[in-house]
Amino acid sequence: MILNHRLMIAIVKRGHSRDVIAAAKKAGVDGATIVYGEGIGRNEKPTFLGLPATHEKDVIFFALDGDNERAVAEAVNEAGKLGKPGYGLGFTVHLSKLLGVPHLSQRQDDRKRKRGASELESELKDFQLIVTIVNSGDSSKVVKAASKAGAEGGTIINGRGTGVNEQQKFMNFTIDPEKDVVLTLVPSSYAEQVVESIEQAVDLNAPGKGIAFLIDVEKVFGVNHSSLRNKNQ
Numbered sequence: 398m399i400l401n402h403r404l405m406i407a408i409v410k411r412g413h414s415r416d417v418i419a420a421a422k423k424a425g426v427d428g429a430t431i432v433y434g435e436g437i438g439r440n441e442k443p444t445f446l447g448l449p450a451t452h453e454k455d456v457i458f459f460a461l462d463g464d465n466e467r468a469v470a471e472a473v474n475e476a477g478k479l480g481k482p483g484y485g486l487g488f489t490v491h492l493s494k495l496l497g498v499p500h501l502s503q504r505q506d507d508r509k510r511k512r513g514a515s516e517l518e519s520e521l522k523d524f525q526l527i528v529t530i531v532n533s534g535d536s537s538k539v540v541k542a543a544s545k546a547g548a549e550g551g552t553i554i555n556g557r558g559t560g561v562n563e564q565q566k567f568m569n570f571t572i573d574p575e576k577d578v579v580l581t582l583v584p585s586s587y588a589e590q591v592v593e594s595i596e597q598a599v600d601l602n603a604p605g606k607g608i609a610f611l612i613d614v615e616k617v618f619g620v621n622h623s624s625l626r627n628k629n630q
Contacts, residue, residue, distance in 0.1 A: 401463035402494075403615070405470070407487040408436065408552050408580070409477040411453035418457065420476035425465040432456040436552035454485065454552055456580075460492070470618045479619025486619035488524065488582060490612055524614040525588040527581040527595070530556075531607035535599050536577035542598035543581045546591040549620070554578040576607075582614065 405426075409417055411433075418429045434454045461469055466489055478484045527548075529539050533555070540551040556576045583591050588611060600606050 402492040403461050403463050403466050403489045404492050405459040405461060405466070405473070405487060405489045406580075407457045407459070407473050407477060407479070407485065407619075408434075409455050409457065409479070409485040410483065411455055413477050413484075414455035414457055417455075417473050417477045420472040421459055421469050424469040424472040426459045426461050426469055428459075430458045432458070432554055434552050434554040436550060452483070456552060456554060463491075466616060470616060474618045477619070484619070486582065486617070488526065488614045488617045490526070491615055523585060524582060524617050525585050526612040526614050527579075527583060527588065527592060527609060528612065529579040529581065529595055529599075529607065529609040531577050531579070531599050531601075532605070533575035533577050535607065536579050538598045539577075539579045539581075539595050542594040543579075543583075543591050546594035547587050548581050548583050548591050551579045551581045554580070582617065582620070 405421075407417060414431050418426075418431075421429065432455075434456050436452055436454045459469065459473075470487065470489070473487055474480065477487070479486055527543070531539060536551075536553045540553070543551055554577070556578050557574070581591065581595075592609060592611065595609060596602070601609060
């Protein structure tokens with residue numbers, strides 16, 4: 398059984414997450430998880446007085462009922478002032494399974510009943526999220542390469558990870574290498590060329606350099622859709 402669940406991700410300016418979560422709860426969301434990150438877009442100045450500027454962001458994850466998607470998106474968009482330069486954006490993806498939220502576990506997916514299959518397929522392919530996981534310090538290369546290929550910018554989240562080619566030890570203790578996770582939202586029309594640019598910039602095919610993958614995005618808010626689509630015309 399396919400369920401009518403969504404994961405909404407809102408990338409907002411640091412300090413706005415409390416208001417955004419409060420608005421989302423009023424619109425029907427039970428709770429949220431915040432991850433701290435940093436990012437830069439085309440409308441944000443990369444330096445201040447000649448020094449690198451830090452653009453701190455809050456990345457908020459909401460699990461929600463698909464029937465509430467529009468209301469929650471509107472509430473988050475307004476509370477976070479999304480769409481204003483430097484304030485952030487939001488998007489949702491469909492979840493095939495959701496655990497830990499019992500009252501949503503039996504909600505069936507009614508997308509195809511409400512809309513034709515061709516309409517749904519077209520909607521799903523409008524935008525894609527590129528997730529790139531690289532060694533700490535390589536995120537700037539990813540953002541620069543993505544921007545060069547047409548992306549508006551990226552959001553960086555710090556993490557840890559280890560792969561089969563990265564087993565490092567210090568005094569018999571295993572060290573988990575630090576990682577940067579870069580989220581890049583792009584129209585599907587040029588997602589492949591952005592991925593290729595990233596792949597070349599950080600040599601993803603080399604062992605231990607990182608990975609990248611694409612996720613279909615259902616709904617995007619807080620960005621100028623027309624300007625993004627016109628880039629490739």
